[in-house]
Amino acid sequence: MKKIFALFLLFITFLGFSQDKKISGYFVDETNKDTIIYLKHYHIYLLRDFNTYSKAKKILETKNEKFEISISKIDLRKYPYLEFESKNGNAIYVINKIPNDSILIAKVGENPNYNPDLEIVGAKPAIYLYPKVKSEISIKNDFKGKIMNTYPSYKNGWNVMAEPNGVLYNLDDKRTYNYLFWDGSYSFTKKHYQYENGFYVKKEDNITFLQEKLELLGLNNTEINDFVVYWLPELNKNEENFIHFWVNDNIDNSSILTITPKPDTLLRIFMEFKAYHGEEKLPQQELSTTPRKGFTVVEWGGSNIDEPVLK
Structure with missing residues (x-):
């Protein structure tokens, strides 16, 4: 000693x-x-x-x-x-x-020297439901932060009648929807941002990159189109972005979905990105496909961590 x-x-x-x-x-x-x-x-x-x-x-x-x-x-x-x-x-x-x-x-x-507003992450998750047969489904979101907006109105949970093609009939307001929307704010710990891998994508490659990676992860064509339409304008603000995906980890354990009946497949994808300014590059992130079997629930969302205040 x-x-x-x-x-x-x-x-x-x-x-x-x-x-x-x-x-x-x-x-x-x-x-x-x-x-x-x-x-x-x-x-x-x-x-x-x-x-x-x-x-x-x-x-x-x-x-x-x-x-x-x-x-x-x-x-x-x-x-x-x-x-x-x-x-x-x-x-x-x-x-x-x-x-x-x-x-x-x-x-x-x-x-x-610290501005706490810059720690808050804005998310735009969209939730899609694909039961094998027409089914009544309830969803509760145990989000550790503050939920800001929902559509349709959350009201302590969503209760919908879902068709196999993904069309949702909301039992509360008697209207149909293609997906359930929510966003919120949450202060992740510093460890959340200590990325070990990711992607570096130039502006002209954004569409091809998103189409390829989202298809690889398991999104269908409709979900990919919805994702690209929402996030492409944000990504295109920068000449090059660093991008990292959080996949099937409950958005780094900040959001727990309770779905009844329980789905056979749950695919949750959350993309974080920021402008790349020539810093030392991290290794490329390895992605894998989640096979879609039986009753499937898909959620995608994301955040620009350079501008984390909710829009």
């Missing part, structure tokens, strides 16, 4: 000589005015942009009250911000401009 500790000290010493910016301090919780809590198990990240998290670089995980970090000249040029987050994620992280001095007290809930 002593040898390991000695090697650790040697390693830290070596870093001290090779790094250019040294910062030490504490991560504290002062939300209770009567008590100051010095957090002991937390992560520290370098951020390129405090509005998005895909370019975060973890530089320390500590179980001590006091932290000591060293930042190279290269990283100082790339990453102007520091982020602190408790190990269990319960402590609100702070984002600070890297200070000129060498001592920093980071406080829970104190985000001087």
Whole structure:
């Protein structure tokens, strides 16, 4: 154990000589005015942009009250911000401009450079129902954020009579629909935006890309057309986009659908994208097809994470 500790000290010493910016301090919780809590198990990240998290670089995980970090000249040029987050994620992280001095007290809930509106993600999910025979179907959406708009009106759930061809008769307003619509806002954690893969698509390739990838994922022609018509104008605002798909993961566990009767196939696709400005590229995302068998429910949605405020 002593040898390991000695090697650790040697390693830290070596870093001290090779790094250019040294910062030490504490991560504290002062939300209770009567008590100051010095957090002991937390992560520290370098951020390129405090509005998005895909370019975060973890530089320390500590179980001590006091932290000591060293930042190279290269990283100082790339990453102007520091982020602190408790190990269990319960402590609100702070984002600070890297200070000129060498001592920093980071406080829970104190985000001087952070605009919380930029953390909120807008979604435009459309839900399609294809029972094998004409059926009465109810759907409830346990969304962890705030539902903003629904069509038809949600009213604590949707109750529809669905035809095998996807036509929906809403039992509440006695009108027919092609799909159920909802959108909402939700503040994902920073881990949500730490993408490991994705696609880089130029403006002139947007249509071909969407048609190919959505067909591969399992959407039919009508669903693909609806998707492209909605998202193409947004994608075309940028000369090139980074795109990542969340597939069959309940939109990163933010939205749980309870469908009665239970479908045989549930396909949920959520696309996130932002303008690409020449940063280092991630590996290409691998996609697979979800076979459609029996009673099938399909949902697609998305978000421009550069402009996450709902439209």
